[in-house]
Amino acid sequence: MAGRNGLALIAGLTLAITASLVTPSFAQKGLAAESARINALMSAGRYSDALPLAQGMVASLEKSDTGRELAAALNNLGQVHAGQGHDDLAEPLYRRAIVLMEKSLGLKTPLIGAELTNLAALYQRQSRYAEAEPLFRRALAVREKGLSREHPDVGQSLNNLATLYVKQQHYANAEPLFQRALAIYQKAGGSEHPAVATVLNNLGQVYRDLNRDADAEAPIKRSLAIREKVLGPDHPDVARSLNNLAGLYEHQQRYGDAEPLYRRALLIRENALGPDHPDAMTSTSNLAYFLYVAGRTADALPFAETTLRGDRAELRVVLPVLFAARRQDLLSRDKALDQALAAIQRGTQSSAASAVNKLAVRLAAGSDRLAELVRRDQDLAAESEALDKAIVTAVSKQSAQRDLAAEQRSRARIATIANERAGLQKTLAVEFPDYASLSNPLPLTAKDIQLLLSADEAMVLYSVVDKQSYVIAITREGVDWKAIPLGADALTQKVTAFRKGLDVGKVRDKPRDASGKSGLFDLALANELHVALLGPVEALTKDKRSLLVVPSAALTALPFHLLVTEKPQAAIPDTLEGYRGAAWLLRRQAVSVLPSVVSLKSLRAFARRDQSVKPMTGFGDPVFNPALEGSAERRAASGKVAARSIATIAYSDFWRGAGVDRARLAQALPQLPDTADELNAVARDVGAAEADIHLGRDASETTLKRAALAQYGIIYFATHGLVAGDIKGLGEPSLALSIPDQPTELDDGLLTASEVAQLKLNADWVVLSACNTIAGDKPGAEALSGLARSFFYAGARALLVSHWAVDSEAATRLTTMTFELLKNEPKIGRAEALRRAMLTYVDDTSSPRNAYPAMWGPFALIGEGEVR
Numbered sequence: 120m121a122g123r124n125g126l127a128l129i130a131g132l133t134l135a136i137t138a139s140l141v142t143p144s145f146a147q148k149g150l151a152a153e154s155a156r157i158n159a160l161m162s163a164g165r166y167s168d169a170l171p172l173a174q175g176m177v178a179s180l181e182k183s184d185t186g187r188e189l190a191a192a193l194n195n196l197g198q199v200h201a202g203q204g205h206d207d208l209a210e211p212l213y214r215r216a217i218v219l220m221e222k223s224l225g226l227k228t229p230l231i232g233a234e235l236t237n238l239a240a241l242y243q244r245q246s247r248y249a250e251a252e253p254l255f256r257r258a259l260a261v262r263e264k265g266l267s268r269e270h271p272d273v274g275q276s277l278n279n280l281a282t283l284y285v286k287q288q289h290y291a292n293a294e295p296l297f298q299r300a301l302a303i304y305q306k307a308g309g310s311e312h313p314a315v316a317t318v319l320n321n322l323g324q325v326y327r328d329l330n331r332d333a334d335a336e337a338p339i340k341r342s343l344a345i346r347e348k349v350l351g352p353d354h355p356d357v358a359r360s361l362n363n364l365a366g367l368y369e370h371q372q373r374y375g376d377a378e379p380l381y382r383r384a385l386l387i388r389e390n391a392l393g394p395d396h397p398d399a400m401t402s403t404s405n406l407a408y409f410l411y412v413a414g415r416t417a418d419a420l421p422f423a424e425t426t427l428r429g430d431r432a433e434l435r436v437v438l439p440v441l442f443a444a445r446r447q448d449l450l451s452r453d454k455a456l457d458q459a460l461a462a463i464q465r466g467t468q469s470s471a472a473s474a475v476n477k478l479a480v481r482l483a484a485g486s487d488r489l490a491e492l493v494r495r496d497q498d499l500a501a502e503s504e505a506l507d508k509a510i511v512t513a514v515s516k517q518s519a520q521r522d523l524a525a526e527q528r529s530r531a532r533i534a535t536i537a538n539e540r541a542g543l544q545k546t547l548a549v550e551f552p553d554y555a556s557l558s559n560p561l562p563l564t565a566k567d568i569q570l571l572l573s574a575d576e577a578m579v580l581y582s583v584v585d586k587q588s589y590v591i592a593i594t595r596e597g598v599d600w601k602a603i604p605l606g607a608d609a610l611t612q613k614v615t616a617f618r619k620g621l622d623v624g625k626v627r628d629k630p631r632d633a634s635g636k637s638g639l640f641d642l643a644l645a646n647e648l649h650v651a652l653l654g655p656v657e658a659l660t661k662d663k664r665s666l667l668v669v670p671s672a673a674l675t676a677l678p679f680h681l682l683v684t685e686k687p688q689a690a691i692p693d694t695l696e697g698y699r700g701a702a703w704l705l706r707r708q709a710v711s712v713l714p715s716v717v718s719l720k721s722l723r724a725f726a727r728r729d730q731s732v733k734p735m736t737g738f739g740d741p742v743f744n745p746a747l748e749g750s751a752e753r754r755a756a757s758g759k760v761a762a763r764s765i766a767t768i769a770y771s772d773f774w775r776g777a778g779v780d781r782a783r784l785a786q787a788l789p790q791l792p793d794t795a796d797e798l799n800a801v802a803r804d805v806g807a808a809e810a811d812i813h814l815g816r817d818a819s820e821t822t823l824k825r826a827a828l829a830q831y832g833i834i835y836f837a838t839h840g841l842v843a844g845d846i847k848g849l850g851e852p853s854l855a856l857s858i859p860d861q862p863t864e865l866d867d868g869l870l871t872a873s874e875v876a877q878l879k880l881n882a883d884w885v886v887l888s889a890c891n892t893i894a895g896d897k898p899g900a901e902a903l904s905g906l907a908r909s910f911f912y913a914g915a916r917a918l919l920v921s922h923w924a925v926d927s928e929a930a931t932r933l934t935t936m937t938f939e940l941l942k943n944e945p946k947i948g949r950a951e952a953l954r955r956a957m958l959t960y961v962d963d964t965s966s967p968r969n970a971y972p973a974m975w976g977p978f979a980l981i982g983e984g985e986v987r
Contacts, residue, residue: 150176150188157195166202166505167498173199186223187230190216194234203501206241213238229265232258232272236279248287255280274303278318285321290328297322313356316345320360327367339364355398358387362405374413381406393530396507400431408436416443420450424458432462435584442589442602453565456600460591461562463582464716489551496543503536563716568593571719573985576667577660579653580716583607583672592656594663601655611673617644618676621973623926640972642683642701643690649682649704665950665985666708669716678922679712680705680957681976699961699970706958709950712981714907732830735807739794739837741818741857743868788855793927794837797888801835804935805942819857820866820874829879829914833938835886837930840906840921854887854906872909880914884938884949887920888930907981917949917982925977933960933978948985953978 153176160169173196180189197212213234220231239254259276266272281296301318308314323339326332343360350356365380385402392399407422423440426432438459445455506529563571568578572595580591588603588610605613620640652674653660660666668679685702692698704710713719795814802812811831813822818838828834839855858868887906907918919934936956941949960975968974 150180150192154191154195157199161199161202161505165502166199167502169199170196170203186219190219190223190234193219194237197237201237201241202505206245210238210241213241227261227264229262229272232262232276235261236276239279239283243283243286246286248283251283252280255283269303269306271303271307274300274307274314277303278321281321281325285325285328288328290325294322294325294329297325311345311349313346313349316342316349316356316360319345320363323367324363327370332367332371335367336364339367353387353391355388355391358384358391358398358402361387362402365405365409369409369412374409377409378413381409395429397431400426400429404431404433404436407440411436411440411443416440416447417449420444427458427462430465432465434462434466434582437462438582438584438589439587442600445600456591456598457564459589459600460565460568460580460716463580463591464562466582489547492543492547492550496540496547499536499540499543503533503540506533506536561717563720565593565598568716568719569595569598572667573665575664576985577663577665578667578669578713578716578719579656579660580669581652581671581674583610583674590652590656592659594659597659599656599659603651603655605651607672613644613648614673614677616641617648617681618923621678621681621923621976623924623929623973623977639691640681640698641690642687642692642698645681645683645701646686648677649684652679653682653704661707664709665948666704666710667713667719668710669713676922678976678979680710680954680979681972695967696964696970698972699964703961703972705954705976709948709954710980711950711983712979714911714981718911718982733807733811733832734805735802735833735835736811736813736826736828736831737798737802737807737833737835737837738813738818738823738856739798739835740790740792740814741838741855741868742816743788743790743855743858788839791838791927794888797837797927797931798835800931801935801938805833805938807833816857819859820868820870821859823856823870824865824874824878829881831880832882833884833886834880834882834915835884835888835934837886837888837927840887872906875906875909876912878913880910882915883917885910885915885918886934887918888925888927888934911982915982917980919953919978920981921977922979923973923977926974929960929974930977933957933975936960949983950980950985953980 153172157169157172157176160166160172173192176192177189177196180192193212193216197209197216200206200208200212216234217231217238220228220234224230235254235258239251239258242248242251242254255276259273259280262270262273262276277296277300281293281300284290284293284296297318301315301322304312304314304318319338319342323335323337323342326335326338339360343357343364346354346357346360361380361384365377365384368374368377368380381402385399385406388396388399388402403422403425407419407426410416410419410422419440423432423437427437441450441455441459441462444450445452450458509529572578572593574595576594578593580593582589582591584606586606588605588607590601590603592599592601620638622638666679670677670679680703682704683701684704684707687701689697798812798814801807802809813819836854840853853869853871856868856870859866862868907920910918919937921930933953933956936959937949937952940947940952940955944952947955957975957978961970961972963969
């Protein structure tokens with residue numbers, strides 16, 4: 120159960136307590152033996168050895184079988200890919216396996232449970248819970264109908280579904296399923312089977328989450344007793360139960376009972392797994408946080424610093440400990456701040472490098488030097504992770520079943536891999552510095568950041584954790600670090616409420632008054648957020664002309680320029696003109712957003728200095744439905760204005776194997792004929808040639824990828840943004856272009872983040888005048904780690920991106936004015952040009968609607984806001 124104590128529910132519970140991937144059965148003995156060999160290699164972490172065997176089995180059966188055996192082989196191959204971290208390769212295999220099983224054995228066969236479970240587990244890993252739930256439910260249904268209701272496979276499905284409910288925080292729904300799974304396992308394996316202990320542990324955690332502490336203690340204690348008796352007092356699973364019982368006692372403020380349990384859990388994990396193992400570091404974090412909560416910061420600090428040295432720091436633990444240590448003078452102010460900065464940067468590093476890693480996956484299909492180095496590094500990383508999992512599995516066995524020599528060989532191999540990867544990183548740093556700096560950046564200290572800032576810039580960096588958040592402000596002259604008494608849930612609620620008034624549809628039909636006030640933008644909330652987020656550091660930042668914001672979690676969805684610096688006369692003015700006089704932060708400062716702290720260095724150190732030759736190329740009004748080939752038909756189909764909003768639909772909903780489901784896309788994507796007007800107007804203003812503006816069928820991936828993009832200063836996309844967060848595997852953020860009749864690898868109509876990263880740009884601006892390009896379908900969906908970071912890697916210096924569905928007329932006006940201002944006064948910088956364009960719009964009294972923030976404020980500048 121993922122929670123403050125780092126607990127993990129077992130997603131694929133059987134009587135042997137196996138991993139979440141489920142192995143199908145083969146009818147033919149020869150195939151069964153080969154499958155067993157593949158699974159033995161996977162269990163040993165040798166995925167690179169298992170892969171050719173699994174691929175060979177599929178290739179062989181493709182020629183002779185179209186049913187159950189091929190489905191099982193595809194499932195095996197999917198498991199190998201998933202074990203290597205390639206969910207994007209595993210998902211279509213699982214999908215195809217399910218179809219083959221249905222065709223050969225029918226829809227209701229219990230044998231399909233394995234394929235359904237594996238696909239559901241993949242979705243659960245990616246937090247795609249809405250897609251996982253029906254699959255887990257179906258697996259349970261077919262097993263209940265085709266097997267005994269007391270069969271262990273039914274228990275596994277009950278546990279899987281309950282685990283999903285826990286991840287969704289539907290604790291009341293999870294409890295009866297765990298209870299039933301417990302009864303099944305007790306009957307099948309006896310009251311002291313390790314599986315029973317696992318479900319008891321899960322059940323106790325659910326009770327704790329339901330605030331039923333009195334009910335929680337007994338099952339967790341019983342789980343601990345079973346594990347100590349059956350597995351021995353020093354088994355890693357015993358540490359899990361100890362940790363959970365300690366967490367319960369901490370919750371009850373029984374600190375004297377909790378501390379020895381936390382310490383014993385840590386000792387067991389260090390002895391069994393080694394002090395640097397992730398599970399040992401989790402126990403170290405748990406103990407550090409417990410000591411902090413108990414008011415013993417001096418005792419907590421060494422444990423927190425241990426996790427910092429091992430790059431395993433949990434921000435929810437180390438930030439409050441370091442903050443308290445700084446206040447109590449247990450650490451120097453500079454050291455505490457730099458350790459906090461390093462922890463925050465490392466904590467977001469994998470997200471910051473995600474687009475580069477996706478690029479690497481694509482490059483691995485090539486043959487150049489970078490592809491060769493990257494492929495080797497990724498293979499070694501996958502092997503190391505697999506070996507680490509195998510060691511955990513091994514130490515969970517009875518001593519008589521252990522192969523200590525094999526475990527030692529695995530540990531030695533992990534050490535060898537670490538050395539080899541360190542050498543590869545050095546090679547990458549020398550031969551490909553741009554790649555190395557983005558994929559594995561070193562944290563910047565406060566002094567490093569100060570040297571990068573100009574005299575008129577301030578950076579504010581946010582870290583959002585469970586119960587409170589932190590802001591670090593840095594200027595050339597000073598630094599400040601303050602706590603914000605709002606945690607992740609509270610900020611998500613406030614940002615969601617803030618964004619509810621930012622719908623251009625709310626003012627299109629309201630020429631003058633602000634009737635229907637409940638749906639309009641709340642100035643009081645905008646001021647409340649300003650006080651909470653910038654108020655604590657305002658003395659340091661308010662007089663700087665440029666504000667550089669590094670947001671996290673829900674704050675990635677917050678348009679900071681719409682914060683209000685003074686208390687408004689009314690939360691919602693009586694007229695739309697009343698919004699014009701609000702004390703918008705925009706009137707004080709130009710705001711730029713940075714995807715990460717280190718991106719400031721990357722953008723300023725690696726931006727190309729040579730000038731582009733042509734002013735602009737643009738892509739808009741793409742054809743999603745071939746029946747609407749002509750512009751007139753697309754205009755008729757769209758109505759007056761098509762809102763660019765499909766953000767509640769996941770990218771993967773449109774994907775079918777190697778291509779795109781055209782019918783699904785055509786249904787979901789309204790045509791955008793108004794974007795042709797937008798692009799043509801911008802092109803005229805900046806002097807772009809007609810041939811450089813690609814509309815209709817010509818607004819395609821094929822056109823884009825074949826263009827010499829490096830010669831353009833502005834690259835403009837006016838289309839739908841499909842952004843549902845940064846999801847591992849298939850669900851990448853993407854831009855929707857024209858869908859070809861026959862989707863191919865080159866062109867399926869969706870320009871994904873990893874495809875963007877392969878483009879060669881030299882752009883001062885990339886404009887994404889698409890719906891909700893920043894935030895995805897919910898606050899905190901880190902879309903910046905996909906599309907924006909990929910455009911930076913491809914060679915963009917700044918992005919102009921929309922926070923919500925834009926009005927095309929407003930978008931045209933804002934972008935053309937921004938470019939015009941910058942052309943006339945290049946020294947003012949991009950962020951200041953955008954600021955002046957927005958102020959000109961809001962101060963235009965020709966229409967009451969101009970004052971409303973949804974009209975003038977949709978764009979944010981991501982990246983380099985200054986002229987360098």
